[in-house]
Amino acid sequence: SMNIENPNESLVVPKWLNKSKFESLIAKDEPDFTKIDQFTTVADVPPGGNFASVMLRVYLDIVMKDGSQKRKSYVVKTMLESDKGGKAVNEMRYFHKEQQMYSTYLPQFEKIYRVAGHPVQLMPKCLEIGEIDGNIYFIFEDLSTRNFVAADRTKGVNMEHMRLSLRKLAELHAASVIYKERYGPYHADFDNGFARKDKIEHSVRRFEVKAPEYKAAMKTWGIDECYLKNFPTTEQYGKLCLESLNVDPQDFNVLTHGDFSPSNILFKYNENGAPSEALILDFQICKWASPTQDLLMLIILSARKDSSYKEFDNIVRIYWEYLIDFLRVLKYKKPLPQLRELQSAIYKKNNTFSAFFAVMNHLPGDLLPVCKENNLHTFNLEDEVGKSFRTKVYTNPIFVEVVKELYPICCNRGLFNFEDY
Known part of the structure; x- marks a missing residue:
């Protein structure tokens, strides 16, 4: 699978953003999926690219019923930490x-x-x-x-x-x-x-x-x-x-x-x-x-x-x-x-x-x-x-x-x- 680049290594990923958060979403999106194999979160924009929120891109490598693998990706937007604006x-x-x-x-x-x-x-x-x-x-x-x-x-x-x-x-x-x-x-x-x-x-x-x-x-x-x-x-x-x-x-x-x-x-x-x-x-x-x-x-x-x-x-x-x-x-x-x-x-x-x-x-x-x-x-x-x-x-x-x-x-x-x- 292709390499995933993180444009902003210093961005902190919220603790609640994990594999289980996406299971029901993927089930709706991909009815033939069995499990999430790999879960990777990176910044969606380089530092300074977003002033008022946290923007993340989530990559999920999922396993299908027939054993094949597929990569899904989503963009997550959430609030800045309160001391960061x-x-x-x-x-x-x-x-x-x-x-x-x-x-x-x-x-x-x-x-x-x-x-x-x-x-x-x-x-x-x-x-x-x-x-x-x-x-x-x-x-x-x-x-x-x-x-x-x-x-x-x-x-x-x-x-x-x-x-x-x-x-x-x-x-x-x-x-x-x-x-x-x-x-x-x-x-x-x-x-x-x-x-x-x-x-x-x-x-x-x-x-x-x-x-x-x-x-x-x-x-x-x-x-x-x-x-x-x-x-x-x-x-x-x-x-x-x-x-x-x-x-x-x-x-x-x-x-x-x-x-x-x-x-x-x-x-x-x-x-x-x-x-x-x-x-x-x-x-x-x-x-x-x-x-x-x-x-x-x-x-x-x-x-x-x-x-x-x-x-x-x-x-x-x-x-x-x-x-x-x-x-x-x-x-x-x-x-x-x-x-x-x-x-x-x-x-x-x-x-x-x-x-x-x-x-x-x-x-x-x-x-x-x-x-x-x-x-x-x-x-x-x-x-x-x-x-x-x-x-x-x-x-x-x-x-x-x-x-x-x-x-x-x-x-x-x-x-x-x-x-x-």
Whole structure:
């Protein structure tokens, strides 16, 4: 059998994750299986590849009734240990939201498409959701066996990948609107995203920890003096967070993904090496809001020098065309959203947070070369280790090359006019 590589040797495997956990699952999957011969657990992503959870890939060599052997693999997602950032993640109810997404909302969205005669797959099949000692866990199909892979997040994504991502996003958004029309509003957890109304001081503290190194790094990027003052005060950042939770009922709103970055999309490629399918991962930050919040994050995090920023308005148009198509397929009853409404919604104060949050938190992390220290815990440390790590992150040449073009674009579009708050 093929060798199994572990991309992150330092990851601790939870004690409850053992052979017996998979016996009933395999019995459902493979009726002719007799026993699990070999059980191997490895990290699913390299160090720094996942900031808010533990991702594991489990390999099972199983023996069949006829004596032959077969290898099965699954992906397991569970909570970080509380001293490694898990406490904060738990308080924000990210896993509780994902539990609701995989058990209720996403299966319903896929059903809405099936009933409309237009079957789609939005996400990996979730085979089991459970809770052990207060730890929520998910067991997923291993999409790598179907040749789905993550795009290289340090390289950004080109327009082919972008089109597939926008199509998948529009499928998700359209179904979420129909679901709300039929079954009423989403659980109150989905009023919150990265910021929570009752935990704004938590968001503000995280900002205060990172701001000094970020501002110092900005002076080294070689951007014009006028852009350096486009950085929020602590008070303005708190207002920005609160504003992001305001939903204008007059706008076209959807259940946003909330963390729609290329690292949360898996792609499948055809024989010519072109991307042909996409699936979405990680539904912890979903909230009811304008779809432009997802679009802003995707545009900013597609960090290909000279590409997605030039295509800014085109990306919104491509998304809108897909959205209209899917709303029609699903027999949406209300007036269809107009392109001009989406383009102008990008500039509304309640939609700006995702752009700034992505530029300050996601983008520098995404563009950092893989290393063990690259994790949520180190990024938020308030000591010298945290400070020097953040300085390294914010002055990383790959990040600087992208951000020195991007930051002025956001300022020039009025997105980073923080005195508005």
